[in-house]
Amino acid sequence: MRARRSCLAVPGSNPRFLEKAQGLAADEVFLDLEDSVAPGAKDEARRNVVAALREGDWTGKTVVVRVNDLTTRWTYRDVIEVVEGAGDRLDCLMLPKAADASHVAWLDTLLGQIERATGLPEGGIGIEAQIEDARGLVNVDDIAASSPRLETLVFGPADFMASIGMRTLVVGEQPPGYGEGDAYHYILMRILMAARAHGLQAVDGPYLQIRDLEGFRRVAMRSAALGFDGKWVLHPSQVEAANEVFSPSQEDYDHAELILDAYEYYTTVEKRGAVMLGNEMIDEASRKMALVVAAKGRAAGLTRSGSFTPPS
Ligand code: GLV
Ligand code: MG
Numbered sequence: 001m002r003a004r005r006s007c008l009a010v011p012g013s014n015p016r017f018l019e020k021a022q023g024l025a026a027d028e029v030f031l032d033l034e035d036s037v038a039p040g041a042k043d044e045a046r047r048n049v050v051a052a053l054r055e056g057d058w059t060g061k062t063v064v065v066r067v068n069d070l071t072t073r074w075t076y077r078d079v080i081e082v083v084e085g086a087g088d089r090l091d092c093l094m095l096p097k098a099a100d101a102s103h104v105a106w107l108d109t110l111l112g113q114i115e116r117a118t119g120l121p122e123g124g125i126g127i128e129a130q131i132e133d134a135r136g137l138v139n140v141d142d143i144a145a146s147s148p149r150l151e152t153l154v155f156g157p158a159d160f161m162a163s164i165g166m167r168t169l170v171v172g173e174q175p176p177g178y179g180e181g182d183a184y185h186y187i188l189m190r191i192l193m194a195a196r197a198h199g200l201q202a203v204d205g206p207y208l209q210i211r212d213l214e215g216f217r218r219v220a221m222r223s224a225a226l227g228f229d230g231k232w233v234l235h236p237s238q239v240e241a242a243n244e245v246f247s248p249s250q251e252d253y254d255h256a257e258l259i260l261d262a263y264e265y266y267t268t269v270e271k272r273g274a275v276m277l278g279n280e281m282i283d284e285a286s287r288k289m290a291l292v293v294a295a296k297g298r299a300a301g302l303t304r305s306g307s308f309t310p311p312s
Contacts, residue, residue, distance in 0.1 A: 002027075002028070003062060003230075004229050005231075005247060006025075006231070006239045007027065007154075007203055008024060009032055009206065010031050011032050012033050012037050012065075013045040018031065018056070024236055029064065030094055031052060031063075033046060033049065033068055035096070042068070046077070049065055053065075054085070062092070063089060064090070064091060064092045064128060065082050065093055065094065066093075067093055067095065067096075069095070069096045070095075076110070087120045093107065093111070093128070094127075094128040094154065095127060095128070095130065096132060097132045097136065097159065098129040099135040100139045101143050101146035103143075104129055105146055105147060107127055108146070108147040126149050127150050128152045129143055129144075129146075130153075130155075131143070131154065131155055132163065134163050134164050141197070144194040144197065145198055152200055152201035153191050153200055153202050154203045154204075155204050156205050157172055157184070157204075158205070170208075171206065171207065171208045172184075188222075202227070202229055203228065203231065204223035204228050204231040206231075206232040206233075206234050207219050207231075210234050210235040213237055216241055216242075217241050217245060219231075224245050224246050229246065230242060248293045248302070250302060252297075253302045254304055254305055255293075256290040256292075256297065257290075257304050258308050259277065259282055259290035260291065261307070262277045263284075269310070
């Protein structure tokens with residue numbers, strides 16, 4: 001699985017941002033041809049994006065281009081120009097407003113044709129599908145199963161809120177008047193369930209109040225707590241916060257590694273499947289939970305403090 005704790009949006013029409021993004025510590029960058037690029041700038045943005053992919057240094061990052069959605073006149077040209085021009089530099093294409101499985105299937109087929117024509121490894125370019133409207137959410141299971149290229153489902157809150165008529169203009173915050181729980185809970189969980197049922201990652205979308213870092217953290221904590229793998233970032237100041245929020249704490253990471261070692265010892269040496277570790281009972285399910293936290297911690301570059309000492 002590629003790292004996606006922080007997924008930085010970079011407008012393809014802005015060469016300065018395309019340059020600057022290369023030096024930031026985001027796990028993923030996505031060079032955008034869609035909603036951050038004005039209709040009159042789409043052609044130029046494609047050229048900028050291909051040049052930035054070819055000439056830039058994107059080492060260590062998951063590299064993605066977001067094409068326009070399938071209802072526009074731009075999508076086929078986005079895919080062809082970007083993949084023919086710089087397919088060897090690309091990890092994934094992001095498809096916005098994926099409304100049903102046929103949208104992803106179309107992209108999968110076109111990518112296959114371009115890969116065959118240009119000698120790129122077949123199936124090498126992955127897909128990220130954005131769930132951004134009511135139709136996409138209703139069809140999210142089919143979308144999640146629609147292509148072996150799919151790597152992640154991405155929640156697009158701004159388009160989504162418009163699609164369902166949610167009565168607010170502040171993306172990610174609770175709509176005024178809704179005092180009961182979290183208005184995004186169902187949507188986030190629905191996307192997460194579909195993603196996990198098909199072995200995909202799940203990524204939360206943008207928080208637009210870029211000067212409110214505390215607000216960003218609060219909203220990011222919400223999806224991180226549920227199990228999401230990362231969140232979009234729109235500004236350099238959000239990168240570090242996202243990387244931190246979507247990594248386990250040192251304490252949780254150490255505890256996860258301890259559970260794994262202890263459980264290994266008790267099941268193999270003592271041949272017991274349910275044992276006490278401190279005040280906690282652990283069993284096979286505890287090992288599975290610990291594996292998730294340990295994997296996220298290792299991917300985040302955490303190093304373990306402490307170790308397991310078998311009872312004497
Ligand atoms: C992102 O694309 C969004 O619509 O929030
Ligand atoms: Mg959108």
